[in-house]
Amino acid sequence: MYLRRASVALVSALVGYGAYYSYSGNSTSSLIQRAYSGSTAATGTAAADAAAPTRSVLVIGADELHTGTFVGEGPISKTTGDDGRRVIEMLTPEQATRKLRRSEQSYFVNRGRGVVRYDLVQLPSNDPIEDDHAEKIVEVPGRSPGSESSDWMFWGVFDGHSGWTTSAKLRQALVSFVARELNDTYKAAGELAPSHDAVDLAIKRGFLKLDDEIVNKSVQKVLQANSKVAAAELLAPALSGSCALLSFYDSRSKLLRVACTGDSRAVLGRRSESGKWTATPLSVDQTGSNPDEAARLRKLHPNEPNVVRHGRVLGGLEPTRAFGDASYKWTREISDKLKQHFFARSVSSILQTPPYVTAEPVITTTKIEPEKGDFVVLATDGLWEMLTNEEVIGLVGKWLEHQNRSSGSSSGGGATSQFNSVWRRIFGSRSTTGLPVEAAAPTPGGGAGGGQKTPFRGVRQWGGASDGFVVQDPNAATHLVRNALGGKNQEQVSALLTLPAPFSRRYRDDLTVQVIFFGDGGEPTGDVVVNEDATAPARPAVKAKL
Structure with a gap:
């Protein structure tokens, strides 16, 4: 563009x-x-x-x-x-900023359990937006009488496609499905902690059970009801699709698990000895362009040369793992029956041995080190089309430095003061120019490693440079989106935010970004409180325990 x-x-x-x-x-x-x-x-x-x-x-x-x-x-x-x-x-720059901040949210987590704040924002390109998100904190009783309780904290971003209904279903149900499986697993382990494999298996069961409800049990209900009205309601999440990226933080073990189905991405930022930040991907983009995913599909469907074509499943769907997308999962018999009695989509002539797409996630586990200023960015692929992992982590690092300098000249109180004190202990009086991030390690062939896609839009593609980044938003997620759209180039930011649907889809995708800040400090009150300085107006002043 x-x-x-x-x-x-x-x-x-x-x-x-x-x-x-x-x-x-x-x-x-x-x-x-x-x-x-x-x-x-x-x-x-x-x-x-x-x-x-x-x-x-x-x-x-x-x-x-x-x-x-x-x-x-x-x-x-x-x-x-x-x-x-x-x-x-x-839009004027002022109007563009208002649009950019329309959905932003920020919360201080005053629970003394290793998380101090999280920020999030969404920017639609489709109308309605096909992305969705979820956040939830579950208080878990101690494993033995008299022992201290802990928290399970969940954050998730869901990148819908071919409609919004699947991602909306994930917002409503995915955390509950996973938490239920985790609860059963921890109960079965008694006073001992369950094994890493057992926890991973519980998360996978939660994902697969929900997808089974969306794709298969919905069909059973539709056939029993024999109603087009029921079919329209029940089959919508099956016929559309969604990627899912869910993080699960256990405050007792300080382990962060990231479960990825599709091509949304999580990246960890950690302060290194040099004073800069390192960017560590916690997920891999699961698309037909990922050699490992392509090999997996070809092994499962050995006699089908078109199972991956042009980096897409059967030449059509880019993510190789997703919720919904039932046309890649239903048997021909089911598809024909639904088409005959209701209105499901036609069966592809190259559909031979479904299912081709799975909702089973790939899970990574990371030990969080709050003393090193750990934070995690979770975002749908609309962000990663515009910025690299290092740019995203460096931008949050730059934003944190700005917060640290600002807090040194102000006397905020309460949760704001607690958050700022965490970062003053980490940063001291240091500041850097440019983006304070370590360079990415070289990969064979010069491409992105581990199946990660490289940005094909964004500041560099539109003629910008790293000195075009700007810090002007109190919300870290909004800060990332602004810089993805053009940073200091206000004309470009305004132009991209002016574009109405469906024209905007040519130049940018739906964007959903979450930034979770880990840290210890301050007196816990047990509350999760709205950070009004970084939250769009008309939200409640206090958010109840999630």
Whole structure:
């Protein structure tokens, strides 16, 4: 995508709903043509234009975006030709910031259990947004009488596709399914802690049981009900799909498990001896372009040369693991029966030995070290299309340095003071220029290691550089999204936030980002409290225990 400057001027009076636009720029062809020819240019318009306001506009083409100016009063929203090119008024930097912060949330976790704060934000591109998220804290009684309780803390991001219903189902149910399986596993272990393998198996069972309910049990209910209304409601989460990234932190063991189904990603930031941060991926992107995933599918379906084609399952679906996506899981018999009696999708001619896609996650386990300032970023792939792991971790590190400097000159109280004191102990008075992150280790062939996709959009692709990053948002997740969209380049940020659906989908995906900060310090009150400075207005002042 390219952003270019253009000149868009109103050179005739408004007649009805039409206007005449002229374009001059460095493009090889005019992007803006006559939209309505009901008037001709009148004399004296130059003087009128001099008194009229000048506003920024965005010209949306098939492959390019142009920014320009519009002289005159009235609304600016015009389709300029049969090819769908449009001119719309661009958001001001202030309006862009309000849109960027519309869904942001931030919470102080005053429980003394190793987590001090978490921030999150969403930015839609689809309408409605197909991403979703979940956060929950479960207080777990001690394993023996009189022993201290602990917390299970869950954070999850869900990247929906072909609709929003599957990700919404995950928001409603995934944590509960996993927590139930974990509870059974810990109970069976008695006073002893269950083995690592047993915990991983419990998480996998939770994922698979929920997907079975979405994909298979829904079919049973639909056939029993024999109703198209019931089919529409019950089959929607099966026919759409969603990736899932769920983190599970046990405050007793200080172990963080990340379960990944699909291509959302979790990355750990940790302060090194050099004073910079290291970026450690805690998940692997599971797509047809990942050699390990492609080999797994080819082994499961040995006589099907098209099981992975162009980096996609059967040439269609990019993630190799996902919830829903029943058309890649149902047998031909089930698909034909649903199509005959209801309205399910047609069966692909190359569907031979389903299921091709699984919801079983790959799980990593990491020992959290709060004294090293550990934090974790969980995000749907819309962020990783724009920024590398190192850029994301370096940006949070830069944001933390800014928070540390700001806290040194202010006297905040309560949870804010507690959070700032944690970071002052880690940072001291140090500060760095640029992004304070260690360089990524080289990988064979120069590509991303471990199946990780590399960004194909973002600051570098749009002509920026690391010195174009900016710190101006009190919410760490919002800070990441702003810099993914352009950072200091306010015109680019405004342009990308101005784009309406479905045009926006050409240039950016839905974005959901969570940042979890670990640390010890302060007197625990047991409350989870809204950080009003980094939360969109109109939210409750205090959030009950999750």
